[in-house]
Amino acid sequence: MVSNGLLALGCIVVSNMLGYYQPKNEKLLYVLLLTVVLSFIIVWISRQSLSLLFINQGSYLNFLDLSDIFKSAIAFICLAWCALANILWYRLEEQSEMQSRMLATQNLAKEAELNKLRHQLQPHFLFNSLNSVYALTIVNPTEAGTMITKLAAFLRGTLKRDDEIWVNVADEMEYIQLYLDIEKVRFSHRLNIDVNIAEDTLGLCLPGTLLQPIVENAIKFGLYNTSKAITITIHVKLENRVLTICVTNPYDPEMKASKGTGFGLSAIRRRLYLLFADNNLLQTETQHDNLYITTLKIPQKDDQNHIN
DSSP, X not given: OHHHHHHHHHHHHHHHHHHHOOOOGGGHHHHHHHHHHXXXXXXXXXXXXXXHHTTTOHHHHHHHHHHHHHHHHHXXXXXXXXXXXXXXXXXXXXXXXXXXXXXXXXXXXXXXXXXXXXXXXXXXHHHHHXXXXXXXXXXXXXXXXXXXXXXXHHHHHHHHTTTXXXXXXXXXXXXXXXXXXXXXXXXXXXXXXXXXXXXXXXXXXEETTOSHHHHHHHHHHHHTTOXXXXXXXXXXXXXXXXXXXXXXXXXXXXXXXXXXXXXXXXXXXXXXXXXXXXXXXXXXXXXXXXEEEEEEEEEOOGGGSOOO
8 A cells, every 4th residue: 555655646746747848858867867766766765665664564564675676667668658648648649739720720711712812803804894884975974974874873883792702693693693794884785694593592502702713704705806796604513412603604715705814614613622722613624616614513511502
């Protein structure tokens, strides 16, 4: 009881010490030296206590003399095991906390990048619209005034939903309609829009302001290089728990499209990768009848299927 009690006390001392101080790898030798010193202290105190208790037992005192070396070895093994187990435990705990901090940092960086991409898309559209307003003020001031009014409504709606990462399909399509109204002022009868939205998708969610650059690209590549009227189609449907949005526009493969920064689609791909870790959610293809199709896929989670 005396020996085991002292050994337990030594383990408590080691645990408390390592709880306040964690040695580096090169300092582990000092921990082992400490356990050696504590082992001899425990054996010495045990020997003195037992000698006083059994002062008249000569045979037992002889046994104590012979067993000191074994007690020291056992005490060292127990204390060393206790020290190493505590070091391992605290390092695993520290590693877990470090991973939590890294994860939190990565999440903050991801959110910052998402916000940066969302705010970069707005000036990208705004500059194009202002250029169009400038052109209309020369040839059609009335239409320019109408476009400015619609642009103000569009930007007002953008500011209201600026903090919303996720929106439902109904809100997003209403937002897109404001954008299309602006483009119709610019191109009048030349631009026709065919929108087909499945009823079961209206409450489904998608990242906000994600669809507008796709529609903008469709208008640019479908309309800028021709004087004819064109039709751009937007189809929204649900396929295997994946919200699928297809935007189709005609194009002339023999004509070079007006040059741009290419920021729109690259920003969408980057946002989708940050949100879903998937590079295949935005796809483009051409068909033999000179149609260019952009397909956007948004996986739906159980807890985000609908946004009211």
